[in-house]
Amino acid sequence: MIVTHSTTPFEGQKPGTSGLRKKVRVFAQPNYAENFVQAVFDVAERPDGSTLVIGGDGRYHNRTVIQQAIRIAAANGYARVLVGKGGILSTPAASHVIRKYGASGGLILSASHNPGGPDEDFGIKYNIANGGPAPEAVTEAIYARTQTIDRWLSIEAPDIDLDSLGESRVGELTVEVIDPVADYADLMGILFDFDLIREKVAGGLTMAFDAMHAVTGPYAREILEGRLGFPAGTVRNGEPLEDFGGYHPDPNLVHAKALYDTMMGEGAPDLGAASDGDGDRNLIIGRGIFVTPSDSLAMLAANAHLAPGYAGGLKGIARSMPTSAAADRVAEALGIPAWETPTGWKFFGTLLDAGKATICGEESAGTGSDHVREKDGLWAVLLWLNILAATGKSVRQIAQEHWSRFGRNYYARHDYEGIETAPAKAVMDRVEGKLDNLPGTAIGDLVVSNADSFGYTDPVDGSVSRNQGLRVVFEGGSRLVLRLSGTGTEGATIRLYIERYEPADGRLDGDTTAMLADLVSAADDIAGIAAITGRTAPDVIT
Numbered sequence: 001m002i003v004t005h006s007t008t009p010f011e012g013q014k015p016g017t018s019g020l021r022k023k024v025r026v027f028a029q030p031n032y033a034e035n036f037v038q039a040v041f042d043v044a045e046r047p048d049g050s051t052l053v054i055g056g057d058g059r060y061h062n063r064t065v066i067q068q069a070i071r072i073a074a075a076n077g078y079a080r081v082l083v084g085k086g087g088i089l090s091t092p093a094a095s096h097v098i099r100k101y102g103a104s105g106g107l108i109l110s111a112s113h114n115p116g117g118p119d120e121d122f123g124i125k126y127n128i129a130n131g132g133p134a135p136e137a138v139t140e141a142i143y144a145r146t147q148t149i150d151r152w153l154s155i156e157a158p159d160i161d162l163d164s165l166g167e168s169r170v171g172e173l174t175v176e177v178i179d180p181v182a183d184y185a186d187l188m189g190i191l192f193d194f195d196l197i198r199e200k201v202a203g204g205l206t207m208a209f210d211a212m213h214a215v216t217g218p219y220a221r222e223i224l225e226g227r228l229g230f231p232a233g234t235v236r237n238g239e240p241l242e243d244f245g246g247y248h249p250d251p252n253l254v255h256a257k258a259l260y261d262t263m264m265g266e267g268a269p270d271l272g273a274a275s276d277g278d279g280d281r282n283l284i285i286g287r288g289i290f291v292t293p294s295d296s297l298a299m300l301a302a303n304a305h306l307a308p309g310y311a312g313g314l315k316g317i318a319r320s321m322p323t324s325a326a327a328d329r330v331a332e333a334l335g336i337p338a339w340e341t342p343t344g345w346k347f348f349g350t351l352l353d354a355g356k357a358t359i360c361g362e363e364s365a366g367t368g369s370d371h372v373r374e375k376d377g378l379w380a381v382l383l384w385l386n387i388l389a390a391t392g393k394s395v396r397q398i399a400q401e402h403w404s405r406f407g408r409n410y411y412a413r414h415d416y417e418g419i420e421t422a423p424a425k426a427v428m429d430r431v432e433g434k435l436d437n438l439p440g441t442a443i444g445d446l447v448v449s450n451a452d453s454f455g456y457t458d459p460v461d462g463s464v465s466r467n468q469g470l471r472v473v474f475e476g477g478s479r480l481v482l483r484l485s486g487t488g489t490e491g492a493t494i495r496l497y498i499e500r501y502e503p504a505d506g507r508l509d510g511d512t513t514a515m516l517a518d519l520v521s522a523a524d525d526i527a528g529i530a531a532i533t534g535r536t537a538p539d540v541i542t
């Protein structure tokens with residue numbers, strides 16, 4: 001029986017860069033998650049007989065919201081729900097499942113790389129039938145609906161058993177608990193040359209993978225240790241935990257420091273990699289060498305043809321605006337288009353659907369391709385492995401050869417976290433106010449060639465997104481980018497992106513910090529972060 005629960009709107013149910021993210025205690029309020037899920041179902045395109053995919057990264061509160069969402073889906077006329085066993089589906093696996101089974105969409109329950117636990121973060125993201133994050137028109141409509149919502153529908157039914165595979169009924173709805181790993185692992189086996197990699201593993205190719213106590217543990221164990229034959233123990237922290245073991249499941253040099261230390265130490269394996277809370281990000285470290293996400297995108301694109309899934313070549317390469325321009329040079333060499341989109345994977349969806357791009361990437365440790373409509377951490381790791389196996393080269397060799405062909409984009413991102421909104425806005429306002437006057441001015445040895453606020457018109461659907469970050473570009477191709485994060489749950493985070501281009505005949509073996517020093521002081525001059533916020537150093541440098 002369908003029960004109508006009356007409710008009133010909550011303020012602030014506005015999806016950010018990647019879905020609605022709030023503290024668990026906010027989501028746990030009566031009606032909070034229910035309102036949002038109902039708002040999604042009220043606006044989502046879902047023809048009669050639709051299938052909905054539900055899965056999450058296993059963080060605290062995941063199971064509770066899954067049970068709520070199933071009862072609301074049953075009352076809203078879905079025919080079928082596919083849910084990952086244990087409530088688990090990595091974000092790329094969810095994207096694949098939506099596509100493979102023709103679902104009308106999916107709910108992905110995750111706050112990505114944010115910490116988990118009763119006092120930490122939770123999130124709900126809606127993905128559409130192409131498997132990708134809902135575009136802005138849809139997220140805006142969901143938000144508008146949350147502001148007027150006055151009821152949510154549910155049926156009275158007990159919780160389903162999330163830990164046993166198979167079908168059950170919840171009212172008229174069929175719920176199927178699926179193996180979260182199998183479909184995804186099969187897809188990877190088609191894209192990559194597992195036989196070749198297995199052969200090289202038997203011949204001594206080694207790696208370490210840090211799953212950060214998050215969702216990729218079961219995927220990595222099955223694929224790396226199971227199908228590819230890496231020895232047990234290759235996957236570290238492989239048990240998904242509700243609080244990620246108290247750690248921050250963000251695969252960067254700060255939070256994956258143990259892996260970094262392994263890779264810089266004696267006896268390091270050939271490849272070190274990590275993924276985040278929900279499995280869509282990746283960190284790549286070779287023996288003694290960290291590969292920035294921007295460089296990784298460029299190097300993967302340049303070598304992708306070595307993997308069977310990409311042997312036919314790439315249709316185009318897309319990157320988010322703050323991502324370094326390294327990939328653009330590869331696109332140019334390959335004679336294919338290079339696209340520059342705002343931050344947020346959702347902006348790649350139209351390009352991938354229209355066949356305008358094959359590989360996409362972001363500085364925020366996201367890389368992926370048209371095999372799904374999300375970025376995909378393990379995919380990036382497997383493509384690196386395929387390239388190492390096919391070339392017999394080390395990560396360092398691949399990087400050095402790449403730079404001596406295309407030049408090198410030295411790159412760093414400085415994050416100032418938990419800033420109050422007023423000073424954060426003051427920093428942005430100050431830079432925005434200078435944009436018109438900056439071109440032609442010199443700061444130290446640097447001369448500004450142009451400065452603007454990035455706006456984007458989607459080349460496929462014509463939708464326009466303004467104010468997507470402030471750019472200051474210098475003569476020679478170096479640049480500073482400033483934007484506010486769209487994924488935090490408290491206060492504001494200022495991101496300063498710093499990039500310096502050295503041509504192929506320039507200094508390719510410099511130390512990143514030293515190579516960026518004059519740009520950092522130019523940023524200080526232009527943005528005044530220290531003066532306005534009182535923060536003299538970033539919280540995180542990636």
Ligand code: G6P
Nearest residue numbers: 017018344345362364485486487
């Ligand atoms: C999420 C999105 C990415 C985006 C990243 C950075 O991970 O999926 O596409 O690049 O957030 O967002 P932020 O707004 O915090 O810089």
Ligand code: ZN
Nearest residue numbers: 112113278280
């Ligand atoms: Zn993520």
